[in-house]
Amino acid sequence: MINRIVVGAGYGLTDWIAQRATAIIMAVYSVLMAAVLLVVRPGTFEAWQGVFANGVIKFLTFLFFVSLFYHAWIGVRDIWMDYVKPTGLRLTLHVVTIAALVGYTAWAAAILWRL
Amino acid sequence: MAEMTIKKRPKNLDLTTIRLPLPGKVSILHRVSGAGLFLCFPVMLWLFGASLGSPESFATFKAVAGMLPVKVILAGLLWAFVHHFCAGIRFLLLDVHVGIEKEAARQSAAVVFAVSIPLTLVLWGVLL
Numbered sequence: 001m002i003n004r005i006v007v008g009a010g011y012g013l014t015d016w017i018a019q020r021a022t023a024i025i026m027a028v029y030s031v032l033m034a035a036v037l038l039v040v041r042p043g044t045f046e047a048w049q050g051v052f053a054n055g056v057i058k059f060l061t062f063l064f065f066v067s068l069f070y071h072a073w074i075g076v077r078d079i080w081m082d083y084v085k086p087t088g089l090r091l092t093l094h095v096v097t098i099a100a101l102v103g104y105t106a107w108a109a110a111i112l113w114r115l
Numbered sequence: 116m117a118e119m120t121i122k123k124r125p126k127n128l129d130l131t132t133i134r135l136p137l138p139g140k141v142s143i144l145h146r147v148s149g150a151g152l153f154l155c156f157p158v159m160l161w162l163f164g165a166s167l168g169s170p171e172s173f174a175t176f177k178a179v180a181g182m183l184p185v186k187v188i189l190a191g192l193l194w195a196f197v198h199h200f201c202a203g204i205r206f207l208l209l210d211v212h213v214g215i216e217k218e219a220a221r222q223s224a225a226v227v228f229a230v231s232i233p234l235t236l237v238l239w240g241v242l243l
Contacts, residue, residue, distance in 0.1 A: 020210065023203050030200065045173040052167055072156070075149045104156055111164040 019074045022067035029064040033057075053115045065108040069101040137224040145202040148195035155192055186243055193242070194235045201231040 036057070042048040051057060076097050084090040127133065135143065165176035179185055205223050209215055214223050 045170050049167055072153050076153050104160060107160050111167055
């Protein structure tokens with residue numbers, strides 16, 4: 001067996017596929033939401049809040065956020081792996097990145113389900 | 116035991132002298148825009164939360180989003196999103212082997228800029 005260098009990533013296709021799947025989800029959501037906003041044209045607070053209070057939009061928006069944060073994890077992890085050489089520092093940055101993204105996920109859920 | 120045939124290849128990693136071809140520029144800007152968006156997640160989440168919280172927080176959101184420094188940041192984030200979006204679609208097409216020949220790849224890189232820059236300006240006009 002070859003000496004495996006610890007880089008702090010999985011070694012399969014999962015992340016590669018997840019990066020693309022989340023990208024497609026976000027692209028579809030963005031186009032869909034642009035269309036919804038063009039039709040509804042929410043100019044006031046009530047109208048704007050009403051858009052996201054809709055159950056389907058709320059679900060899709062949360063799906064978008066989860067996709068966004070998973071996608072960001074893979075991309076940011078790749079940046080740390082490319083530029084940060086000391087293993088300890090790199091793995092610390094990985095942990096900080098995950099912690100931030102998990103926190104953002106809860107934050108997004110709180111924003112949406114307060115409505 | 117195989118002979119050691121690793122040759123010392125010429126290497127140039129001096130960023131000040133490298134001239135990236137257009138697809139290289141799309142690629143590095145994809146990374147830069149992604150990193151910028153990541154760093155600004157808290158700003159965007161805060162603005163999103165304020166816009167949806169209450170009539171009072173919505174008014175705060177409008178006031179904050181209207182401040183010049185915030186507008187500049189939002190314009191940058193808008194470009195980052197649009198570039199990342201357009202370049203991302205190009206990468207997805209390359210993944211399924213659409214336009215992987217050198218000439219086609221150069222042309223699609225030019226298309227990314229030709230779409231992302233005007234689209235950013237249009238959205239800027241609509242949103243900001």
